[in-house]
Amino acid sequence: MTGSGKNDDPVVAENLVKRFGTFTAVDRISFRIARGEIVGFLGPNGAGKSTTIRMLCGLLAPTEGRATVAGFDVTREPERVRERIGYMSQKFSLYGDLTVAENLRFYGGIYRVKSAVLPERMRFAVAMAGLAGREDALVRSLAGGWKQRLALGCAILHRPPILFLDEPTSGVDPESRRRFWELIHTMAEDGVSVLVSTHYMDEAEYCNRIALIDRGRLIALDAPGELKRRSLDGALLLVECDTLGPAIAALQGAPGVREVATFGNTLHVLVEDAEASRVTLPPVLAAKGVHVTRIVPIAPTIEDIFVQLVGRNAEAA
Amino acid sequence: MRLNRLKAMAVKETLQVWRDPRSLLIALLMPFMQLILLGYGVSLDIKHLPVCVFDREASQNSQALLKGFQASEYFTIVEADANYRAVTTALDRGTCRMAIVVPPDFTERLTDTGASSIQALVDATDTNTANIATGYAQAVVGGFAANVQLEAAGAAGRPLQVMAPVALQSRVWFNEDLSSRNFIIPGVIALVMALVGAELTSLTISREWERGTMELLVSTPVTPMEVMLGKLAPYFIIGLLDAVFCLAVGVFWFGVPFRGELVTLFIATSLFLVVVLGIGYLISVNIKSQVGAAQIGLLVTLMPTTLLSGFAFPIDQMPLPIQGVTYLVFARYYITALKALFLKGSGLHDLAAPLAAMAIYAAVVAYLAARAFRKSLD
Numbered sequence: 055m056t057g058s059g060k061n062d063d064p065v066v067a068e069n070l071v072k073r074f075g076t077f078t079a080v081d082r083i084s085f086r087i088a089r090g091e092i093v094g095f096l097g098p099n100g101a102g103k104s105t106t107i108r109m110l111c112g113l114l115a116p117t118e119g120r121a122t123v124a125g126f127d128v129t130r131e132p133e134r135v136r137e138r139i140g141y142m143s144q145k146f147s148l149y150g151d152l153t154v155a156e157n158l159r160f161y162g163g164i165y166r167v168k169s170a171v172l173p174e175r176m177r178f179a180v181a182m183a184g185l186a187g188r189e190d191a192l193v194r195s196l197a198g199g200w201k202q203r204l205a206l207g208c209a210i211l212h213r214p215p216i217l218f219l220d221e222p223t224s225g226v227d228p229e230s231r232r233r234f235w236e237l238i239h240t241m242a243e244d245g246v247s248v249l250v251s252t253h254y255m256d257e258a259e260y261c262n263r264i265a266l267i268d269r270g271r272l273i274a275l276d277a278p279g280e281l282k283r284r285s286l287d288g289a290l291l292l293v294e295c296d297t298l299g300p301a302i303a304a305l306q307g308a309p310g311v312r313e314v315a316t317f318g319n320t321l322h323v324l325v326e327d328a329e330a331s332r333v334t335l336p337p338v339l340a341a342k343g344v345h346v347t348r349i350v351p352i353a354p355t356i357e358d359i360f361v362q363l364v365g366r367n368a369e370a371a
Numbered sequence: 372m373r374l375n376r377l378k379a380m381a382v383k384e385t386l387q388v389w390r391d392p393r394s395l396l397i398a399l400l401m402p403f404m405q406l407i408l409l410g411y412g413v414s415l416d417i418k419h420l421p422v423c424v425f426d427r428e429a430s431q432n433s434q435a436l437l438k439g440f441q442a443s444e445y446f447t448i449v450e451a452d453a454n455y456r457a458v459t460t461a462l463d464r465g466t467c468r469m470a471i472v473v474p475p476d477f478t479e480r481l482t483d484t485g486a487s488s489i490q491a492l493v494d495a496t497d498t499n500t501a502n503i504a505t506g507y508a509q510a511v512v513g514g515f516a517a518n519v520q521l522e523a524a525g526a527a528g529r530p531l532q533v534m535a536p537v538a539l540q541s542r543v544w545f546n547e548d549l550s551s552r553n554f555i556i557p558g559v560i561a562l563v564m565a566l567v568g569a570e571l572t573s574l575t576i577s578r579e580w581e582r583g584t585m586e587l588l589v590s591t592p593v594t595p596m597e598v599m600l601g602k603l604a605p606y607f608i609i610g611l612l613d614a615v616f617c618l619a620v621g622v623f624w625f626g627v628p629f630r631g632e633l634v635t636l637f638i639a640t641s642l643f644l645v646v647v648l649g650i651g652y653l654i655s656v657n658i659k660s661q662v663g664a665a666q667i668g669l670l671v672t673l674m675p676t677t678l679l680s681g682f683a684f685p686i687d688q689m690p691l692p693i694q695g696v697t698y699l700v701f702a703r704y705y706i707t708a709l710k711a712l713f714l715k716g717s718g719l720h721d722l723a724a725p726l727a728a729m730a731i732y733a734a735v736v737a738y739l740a741a742r743a744f745r746k747s748l749d
Contacts, residue, residue: 113589113748114748115747115749132746136590137592143587145586147587151386151387151391156386163376163380164380164593
């Protein structure tokens with residue numbers, strides 16, 4: 055390819071649309087992923103994350119728009135695309151009735167990994183998945199975290215320059231999740247571009263950029279820090295009080311308050327001016343019989359950003 | 372098409388069959404069971420048909436006649452009744468399939484008029500058996516009548532010469548013992564092939580859908596052709612092994628003659644396997660649940676192979692429209708070839724027509740199967 059600059063991006067999606075009957079699962083999504091970049095797809099279930107990933111892997115045909123992966127059009131040259139990607143689906147999809155080694159050998163064969171390097175690649179995948187010594191165990195007998203890491207191992211056997219990981223950490227214990235992200239970072243450092251979807255908000259911090267997806271729309275795309283800094287329209291206060299219900303009712307519509315959201319047994323209140331509201335809000339709450347134990351300004355999390363952007367998207371829809 | 376992908380696919384499929392008890396059962400136990408059941412259980416020959424007798428005369432003559440039935444290998448006298456009610460009951464209950472009633476004036480009329488008759492009551496719920504049994508009974512009575520004539524001639528001092536104007540001297544060819552096993556066992560091979568093809572192959576794609584492994588498979592660069600050939604290769608081998616097993620059991624255990632050439636059998640069996648595997652695969656691609664696919668598989672391969680191929684029911688005795696339908700039943704050509712190979716020892720050029728029909732079938736099915744699987748989740 056001779057294209058300059060951005061045309062070299064391994065993943066380019068332009069106005070992707072996918073409709074199932076009258077339902078629009080993906081609504082004009084455009085983005086790019088650079089070499090060695092980790093982009094996180096964040097959003098609730100059914101937002102269109104998986105559908106977008108499946109279109110990029112050539113599993114589903116886009117209704118409208120176009121996408122190129124590794125420089126190849128996903129609709130016109132899907133096989134070229136498939137040779138250059140590794141895919142981990144949301145549902146576990148290795149062969150449960152095959153052993154660890156048999157699954158690896160199968161995908162090694164399917165991806166035409168040279169037999170001279172296959173044993174070495176398999177050893178690497180087994181070690182990475184923490185399955186050394188269990189090569190002959192049937193995959194269905196493995197616990198969730200191991201299965202997921204083995205699935206990743208199968209997806210990277212052929213050293214693809216692009217990885218699509220659809221909720222790779224769902225249902226996996228925190229320790230396994232942490233190890234998983236370390237692996238993804240190692241691969242990104244080697245130049246692999248990664249698109250990973252998740253509904254764990256805390257995992258967003260591991261990504262170079264985050265794409266927030268809601269109702270089929272891409273509502274924000276930026277680095278986590280930037281997203282927090284720019285997207286939040288106002289300042290955030292943490293409110294601890296004795297009863298949440300009346301407090302929410304009292305805060306909604308109170309002067310200077312933009313949004314109220316519950317976080318566990320506390321409230322995150324988006325206000326125009328943190329210092330001013332810190333003084334004005336406790337009396338407002340006290341008037342409704344709510345006793346405030348603590349009210350402090352806090353730094354927003356991705357979840358705060360998400361709640362706010364989804365709210366705006368819902369208003370727009 | 373890449374050989375290493377095809378090989379990876381075939382190895383994977385073999386391992387899955389090996390670890391799936393249901394598939395193993397179909398591949399290994401079914402041929403054995405079919406051979407035992409059909410080899411021993413099904414016999415279209417009539418031998419030792421249970422007969423009851425009601426001898427109303429009880430004379431030397433009547434006893435001599437009934438001895439003729441007892442001596443015949445086709446009949447076994449199971450009871451002697453004393454009245455019509457007992458005869459009716461025996462037929463109703465099925466303890467006998469035929470009743471022979473000798474009238475009280477049997478000898479009297481024979482001596483007076485030179486002609487007498489006996490009554491045969493036949494259970495014709497199975498018309499085929501009834502027809503054949505009546506024929507055998509006539510033969511027994513005919514033998515008795517010849518003896519009576521001989522004795523009468525002897526007594527009258529005339530030369531011992533029986534009047535037999537025209538006699539049919541028949542010789543049966545190909546199945547000299549007229550043993551139904553000899554044409555059932557070759558048919559069992561077709562049945563087993565159809566079963567293996569339909570049952571095993573129909574699961575192969577639906578299994579991937581049901582277990583969610585299809586999602587990942589579709590995301591790989593494997594081509595539909597590699598998927599099809601890689602998946603079907605193990606079943607083709609299993610089918611051939613089953614055919615060898617059936618052939619060996621048929622020839623060495625049941626003593627069925629095999630007079631043709633093994634090469635011709637191999638060609639016919641390969642063509643038939645391509646057709647059944649292709650059909651099983653087509654079903655599997657289109658029906659995404661394993662149970663549904665297996666049932667439809669049985670319906671379109673095993674049923675016509677059993678009923679419309681000439682395996683058990685002769686095609687030329689079917690109503691004309693049904694006979695027309697049998698030309699579409701691919702098993703018909705294989706059964707024809709099998710019977711000819713086993714019993715007639717027909718060669719490749721004798722069987723050109725059925726083999727050509729199967730080759731056309733195989734080509735069409737292979738073409739459709741190759742185009743059936745699309746790598747998409749849409």
